Amino acid sequence: MKRNNFIIVLAIILTTVTSYAQNRKADKGNEKKNQPKNIILLIGDGMGLSQMYAAYTATRDNLNMTRCPNIALVKTFSDNDYITDSAAAGTAIATGHKTNNGMIGMLPDKTKVPSILKYAEDFGLATGLVATSAITHATPASFIACVEGRNMTEEIARQFLITDIDVFIGGGYDNFSKRADGLNLIDSLLSRKYNVARTIPEMMEVNGGKLAALLYPNHAPKFSEGRGDMLSLSTAKAIDLLSMDENGFFLMVEGSQIDWGGHDNDLNYVVNETIDFDKACGIALEFAERNKETLVIITADHETGGLSLPVKELVSGSPVGKFSTGDHSAIPVPLYARGPGSDQFFGLIDNTDIFKTMYHLFGFDVLDKGLKR
Ligand code: MG
């Protein structure tokens, strides 16, 4: 390069860098505008990029999650393992801390750590959890409980009663009613003014107040075995109830069984569950598009099955998958975001960054100063 040209190129680079820095400064000034009042976090358990793309292929490019303009890749390793489980991954997303596989809401040394849902409660927001598993299962439990082992489902159920969560919908009725300790937590829920629903029609009739919808003794059935629109209806109901709160809300919705299809190496199971999960994503995105103050984040806790799509099948709409494991894999998972603050999600991030960004966007870092925990 000639010396003159070199100087011109250098000048262009400097101008670009300076204006970039000025833009970032301007962005900071606009940060208030970019603060969501509500956050809906949707977690497809075990939904890696292949699971999403298999569903994309099966629906012939008709997924709601692809409407999100901001995308990041999320590292999922846990404190003690390159390959995480749902407890450690849920804890990382919910609390911003890595822990050992199997542990929920605690550091490896058993120090309890508060979740984004607990912060939201403390700062007066409405809160909710929805899942197609038992509501006491690892992913939803990470947002509400602190236990050493994910299998402590009766203790997790008990900890629902020591929070002030407004809406929770899923399976797991038996963890509240048929307990080794003989406690009847359904009575406790009723005495705390929860509307307790055991069926979808009962749930749909609740039009205000707190809701505990425990629709199945344990997990919900597979979508292919009659679950129907449970996840979409539950997501819509949770949004209806939570959005009545003037202070805003935090809602986590889990498509729990994409993971189980992966463990079974059953691509139809994976695809049906991913499409069903995506319908719930559509409900959240439609609300956010109307409401304008809602950030929607769609991601996964980890990939399951080591799925690849090695056959050309986009035209037929029948994806052919090849699984490389019956367990989880270490590969980063995608994150899709839309709404105020969604531009904060880009690049290769850590699963703990999801908590940190939500915490910051809700303004809890400012509110939390001086509060002892
Ligand atoms: Mg899960």
Ligand code: ZN
């Ligand atoms: Zn799993």
